[in-house]
Amino acid sequence: MVMNKRDLDKAFSPNKIKRFGKHGSGVNQFKPSTSGSTSKNLHSDESSTSIKVIVRVRPPNEREQQDNYRTVVKVVDDKMMIFDPKEEENPFFYHGVAQKGRDLLKKQNKELQFMFDHVFNMHCSNDEVFEGTTKEIIFDLLEGYNCSVFAYGATGAGKTHTMLGKENDPGITYRTMAELFCQIESQSELRDFNLGVTYLEIYNENVQDLLHKTGPLALREDGRAGVVVANLKIITIKSAEELLSLLAQGNRNRTQHPTDSNAESSRSHAVFQVYVNITNKLDGQVKQVKLSMIDLAGSERASATGCKGARFKEGANINKSLLALGNCINNLAEGVKHIPYRDSKLTRLLKDSLGGNCRTVMIANIGPSSLSYEDTYNTLRYANRAKKIKTHMKKNIISCEMHVTGYIKLVEEQKKEINLLKQKLLTMESRTIPRNNISPDSDGQSEENKKELRDMRDRLSEIFEKRRVLNDKVLSLQSTDKILCCRIQYKIAADKRLQNLTTSFNSLVENQNASGKSRVNKSLLHFRRQRDVVKLQMQQVWNELCDVEGDITTLNVEIKSKSMTEKLSDTYASHKSTLDNLRLQHQYDHARKVCSLQQCEMESLDTIARTMSGTLQTYYTMMCGYGTVTDKMDMEFRQLVKSLEGVRNIKWADADIGTSQDSYSLTCLSIDELNDPINNEMPIHSSFLDEDSPITPSAQNNIANKTFDGTPSVDRESEVKAEIHNSTVTIDESELISDNVDNKMIEPIRTLEINVNDLNNTFKLMENKAKKRLNDKTTISGKTPVKQFKKISPKTKTLTINGIGGKENKITSKPAIPMMSAKSVAILNKLKTDRSKFSSHISSASFDSTGSSNNSSNINNSDSTLKAMKSKERRGLMTTHPYQKSITKPKINTVPQSSRVPW
Numbered sequence: 001m002v003m004n005k006r007d008l009d010k011a012f013s014p015n016k017i018k019r020f021g022k023h024g025s026g027v028n029q030f031k032p033s034t035s036g037s038t039s040k041n042l043h044s045d046e047s048s049t050s051i052k053v054i055v056r057v058r059p060p061n062e063r064e065q066q067d068n069y070r071t072v073v074k075v076v077d078d079k080m081m082i083f084d085p086k087e088e089e090n091p092f093f094y095h096g097v098a099q100k101g102r103d104l105l106k107k108q109n110k111e112l113q114f115m116f117d118h119v120f121n122m123h124c125s126n127d128e129v130f131e132g133t134t135k136e137i138i139f140d141l142l143e144g145y146n147c148s149v150f151a152y153g154a155t156g157a158g159k160t161h162t163m164l165g166k167e168n169d170p171g172i173t174y175r176t177m178a179e180l181f182c183q184i185e186s187q188s189e190l191r192d193f194n195l196g197v198t199y200l201e202i203y204n205e206n207v208q209d210l211l212h213k214t215g216p217l218a219l220r221e222d223g224r225a226g227v228v229v230a231n232l233k234i235i236t237i238k239s240a241e242e243l244l245s246l247l248a249q250g251n252r253n254r255t256q257h258p259t260d261s262n263a264e265s266s267r268s269h270a271v272f273q274v275y276v277n278i279t280n281k282l283d284g285q286v287k288q289v290k291l292s293m294i295d296l297a298g299s300e301r302a303s304a305t306g307c308k309g310a311r312f313k314e315g316a317n318i319n320k321s322l323l324a325l326g327n328c329i330n331n332l333a334e335g336v337k338h339i340p341y342r343d344s345k346l347t348r349l350l351k352d353s354l355g356g357n358c359r360t361v362m363i364a365n366i367g368p369s370s371l372s373y374e375d376t377y378n379t380l381r382y383a384n385r386a387k388k389i390k391t392h393m394k395k396n397i398i399s400c401e402m403h404v405t406g407y408i409k410l411v412e413e414q415k416k417e418i419n420l421l422k423q424k425l426l427t428m429e430s431r432t433i434p435r436n437n438i439s440p441d442s443d444g445q446s447e448e449n450k451k452e453l454r455d456m457r458d459r460l461s462e463i464f465e466k467r468r469v470l471n472d473k474v475l476s477l478q479s480t481d482k483i484l485c486c487r488i489q490y491k492i493a494a495d496k497r498l499q500n501l502t503t504s505f506n507s508l509v510e511n512q513n514a515s516g517k518s519r520v521n522k523s524l525l526h527f528r529r530q531r532d533v534v535k536l537q538m539q540q541v542w543n544e545l546c547d548v549e550g551d552i553t554t555l556n557v558e559i560k561s562k563s564m565t566e567k568l569s570d571t572y573a574s575h576k577s578t579l580d581n582l583r584l585q586h587q588y589d590h591a592r593k594v595c596s597l598q599q600c601e602m603e604s605l606d607t608i609a610r611t612m613s614g615t616l617q618t619y620y621t622m623m624c625g626y627g628t629v630t631d632k633m634d635m636e637f638r639q640l641v642k643s644l645e646g647v648r649n650i651k652w653a654d655a656d657i658g659t660s661q662d663s664y665s666l667t668c669l670s671i672d673e674l675n676d677p678i679n680n681e682m683p684i685h686s687s688f689l690d691e692d693s694p695i696t697p698s699a700q701n702n703i704a705n706k707t708f709d710g711t712p713s714v715d716r717e718s719e720v721k722a723e724i725h726n727s728t729v730t731i732d733e734s735e736l737i738s739d740n741v742d743n744k745m746i747e748p749i750r751t752l753e754i755n756v757n758d759l760n761n762t763f764k765l766m767e768n769k770a771k772k773r774l775n776d777k778t779t780i781s782g783k784t785p786v787k788q789f790k791k792i793s794p795k796t797k798t799l800t801i802n803g804i805g806g807k808e809n810k811i812t813s814k815p816a817i818p819m820m821s822a823k824s825v826a827i828l829n830k831l832k833t834d835r836s837k838f839s840s841h842i843s844s845a846s847f848d849s850t851g852s853s854n855n856s857s858n859i860n861n862s863d864s865t866l867k868a869m870k871s872k873e874r875r876g877l878m879t880t881h882p883y884q885k886s887i888t889k890p891k892i893n894t895v896p897q898s899s900r901v902p903w
């Protein structure tokens, strides 16, 4: 029976669906057919899944292209398409006027949107369709699930093209089979596969075997296996080639006749089935699965196909079976309890695929043009409805029961395998044992090597520790020795001072001097004895250090011979840094001690100088009063005052420093010798400080040896201090270190020696020194800092020397005249005034009364002048001198902070 369009519409009408729906009890009440299972299921991994629905649009055929049919399908993307999309608006003219509404003579576009699992447009190849549809179901099949793929659509829509394809473009059935064999091959180690195929067609409601020439076959329902085709022979195959040749053979046998719609129209539904028996090699589990590839005959309209006679009958049967299929799909989609599988042989065969234990893919083929408008519309509605169908997949696992003999066989096989593995293990172990002795560790070091390295590290640490302790002792002893040297130096200086002071005076002073001298000598003796002890200790420690150094050298050689130097580099580095730290710490401590000692000495000398200057002034004044001051004494006094100004204590930049007899060497510890004690002498300071060594300066002592009369006033004292600070000398830092040792005692000797006998030549010496520097520029070291210059304060402006040489490198002083600042001049003037005052006072009192009035007036004049001068002097100091502030501070002996040395 050929069904017309009305019949088909009726079959798929929504009303009918609703009607079925009313009878049904809903999705939840849907019970999958148990008849679908191919075996007794002992293990069932059941899951519910929807039918996968795919739409493929074929390209327009020749006829459609020639007659220029409208395209009624628009593929939006790989999941969405629009049926009968709206065309571009062409204005509708009525009586020559464009109308706003649509052309009422034309049918309105449906513009139906459909969503599917996949939509293939007309340009997609069979390979793409295979990739997107059936490739993935092979995995499910081999896992134990039945799978089914069927192509549905109107005649000429491309079903056969999709399923079977052509020789040069195989369809998805070929490709799926090829993939199946590919997968079987990859799993063959774990599983055994047995394959069988059947190929049948339903033609005019008769089931025929396409691989064997038989008569119509009957369908039977089996409680265990479901619907089976009686007497359908399953052909066992071993290879993909066999399978494909059988497929080709069946295709050749299939009924095909040309119709108006399709020159190669398939007039039957073809079902190609592959049965696969999967046996797990490990547990013997057996699965039986079935893959069905179904190429349906196309629904057709008699008017379209123009079939008559036999073709008409074929068409009627095709439509009948398709109508039954449609009904089943509707009911399944709506969850209707009754599914009319029995209405046709096709639906009976597809029972498993549609509503049973199966993973199903439906490919809906459609034409693109308006020529097949109704067919395409029906197919899409059909496919859309099929989306709702849910199948219930479960693994088709057959009994695991095995015969006892099977188990015995299995156990035997496994025993063999175990023995084989044991042998392999033994072989591998025997290979690894000898390697164990060599280097089993992951880092390539044997345990023995590691132990040796550890031992070596321990030895190295031990010996370095010894070296550190000995270094510590050497440095401590060295520091003690140098401190003792300083003390001896100061004691010798004190002794010289005493000698100078007491050479020619009365017995009282002599007695004092005797006790002082013996005290100094005692101290000197004590210090020298201490030095001897230190020397002895040092010798002992030094010898030990040499021994340790020898051991270190031996150990180094051993380490080198064992190529461990690199591995022990961290130990070396660590010990080196420890030693460096130790040496630095000792150097710092020693420098601090020396500084502290010098500070004490400087304070002591400062007190002496101040006391002496007061005493001298008293005596000078007194002698002036008695008129016993000779010109020479007067000059000496002036020179002394000048010397107190501080100009003379200049450390010249080109003077030698750092010699063994320099105090600089007492400030620093000898570090370098410690690095190579074997080739160096032990670091004990040289014995330049013997009793007879002329180390101490005697300028102050000699000056102090001379007595002057005069009472020192507080003002005068402060003025003297001001004079001292008024002289500003800047030297480089290295010299500063040297000066700090004993500036007052040593520097005058090396720079400008000032003795009583040659005080008059002091400034000449200075001048000569300056000249020497100017003339002999080559003697100025390149290292000499820029700051190396001597500058007399702006007030005196007598001498300016720049170490580098430049515009300031000129002498502005007048060398023949002693350089005295205004304040010094003021002091001398005052002394003169005092002296004249004093003489006039004496003369007026004892000798000459005439001169008395003159002298008296002079005294008054000189008093007022002196006062004015003094106040002026102070004002000048207050306002101009940069050291003024420090003078006003209560601690007058404060050592200046900057690089400027005020003496």
Ligand SMILES: Nc1ncnc2c1ncn2[C@@H]1O[C@H](COP(=O)(O)OP(=O)(O)OP(=O)(O)O)[C@@H](O)[C@H]1O
Pocket (backbone or CB within 6 Å): 057, 058, 059, 061, 122, 153, 154, 155, 156, 157, 158, 159, 160, 161, 162, 262, 264, 265, 266, 267, 296, 297, 298, 299, 365
């Ligand atoms: N995607 C396609 N690409 C190219 N040609 C196609 C495509 N689909 C179909 N055709 C061609 O269209 C024609 C009809 O296709 P086919 O025979 O596969 O239709 P059919 O649906 O199987 O029809 P019937 O139901 O009558 O058997 C064939 O010549 C085929 O080569």
